[in-house]
Amino acid sequence: MDGTGWRPVKRTRTFEDVLAQIERRIAEDGLTAGDRLPAERQLAEQLGVSRSSVREAMRVLETLGVVSSQVGRGPDAGAVLTSRPDSALTDLLRLHLGLASLEMREVIDARHMIEQWAAAHAAGAGADTSALAAALAGMDAAESAEEFVEHDTAFHCAIADASGNRLIAAIMRSLRDSMRRYSVEAVQRLGDTSILRADHVRILAAIEDGDAEEATRAVSEHLAHAYPTLFR
Amino acid sequence: MDGTGWRPVKRTRTFEDVLAQIERRIAEDGLTAGDRLPAERQLAEQLGVSRSSVREAMRVLETLGVVSSQVGRGPDAGAVLTSRPDSALTDLLRLHLGLASLEMREVIDARHMIEQWAAAHAAGAGADTSALAAALAGMDAAESAEEFVEHDTAFHCAIADASGNRLIAAIMRSLRDSMRRYSVEAVQRLGDTSILRADHVRILAAIEDGDAEEATRAVSEHLAHAYPTLFR
């Protein structure tokens, strides 16, 4: 004890204050996607900080998919509140995969979990399956592994969308995006995609029939086909 | 068409270039958590940009839980690579909940999905359950809803940890953190926590027995008890 009054260890950087203020305003004023934040210079003056600090806060909000900055003038310029958690999650996963703080196996397990959940709930929700059918057609027409994976991703993301849960759909999209390269290699290794095509048809049918259990089974077997080396 | 050769729509901001360069170096040099990045001024000179741009890139990396900045001097000062996706995910969820671009229902559904998966895999993995038992004891000793929720969170996060998947554990932790207030209110509304305590004992027993199916069932019923208004 030094008895000098002393202050607790935590120092707050200016941009963190700015972040907190902006978050408070969002909550208090009930701002939502589409609304505009004050200009950087204006915000700096209001909060009594430099523009640099405001900019760093903006960069954080942008990274989290909460605002989107546009230069120029007019109603669409400046920092506009958005709702894009997808790219933030994708960046996060990609970087942590690069850092080796996550392994591909963990990503694929997470994907397995989500796909089963989403397929079951999409089946239960009696969702619109036109996007699924379109993705199927895209896969049939694909002439390269890249193209196939692109439509395959669309297919599986459409299932997540159909589940009605935007958070889970966002996670799904990010998982797929971050493992894009890996998926392409897996398809190339596989060579023949006819088994995957048949799986997709079976999944789609189960969802259209509203058969959640069959959808879960179909997804599980599909993933085992797509990544045979990862399953016993 | 202007026929002038034309420039592609995308302008790249300087800090995005810096980000890409840093990410490339991480990949090429095989950097992992604990390694240090060059100092801001040095990086700025190396890349031929201003320190502001480097700082904005750092802010992004920090937001994504990839680096951690320390002032001062010595081996621990500067930007050190870390591996903390948790806080990034938590911030992301909290802000998007505040923006009303996500609803609590979606968060709880996601939690439901993860908890079932984690319990089943923890049971299958024959994991160490000492952390679970400690959290149980903490709940028994809790004298307020806040305290109860704190140990309850620890219990459920320990299950996710025991599943062995760091990504899913990180998501779990973030989900719990972002719905902390909501959980406290739910416990207060509930009043009596004896049912929840019994559920926890049942979950723990199932995991120790290695009975994945029973663990899944137990978790599912537990969540129905904890949030009765959200389940039919």
Place this chain on the structure above:
DNA sequence: ACCACAGTATGGTCAGACCATACCGAACCA
């Protein structure tokens, strides 16, 4: 062997400038 103190590298912050962009509006022409 220990300690006090100056040196120094680090991130944190600020002020002020300039640029590119894109809208706004007035002046100008048809």
Place this chain on the structure above:
DNA sequence: TGGTTCGGTATGGTCTGACCATACTGTGGT
């Protein structure tokens, strides 16, 4: 009246250079 052109201006993007607080490093004295 109607359209067009062009300067004004608010916006984010970038840079420079300065100063501060922090925390280690090394030196020199005891």
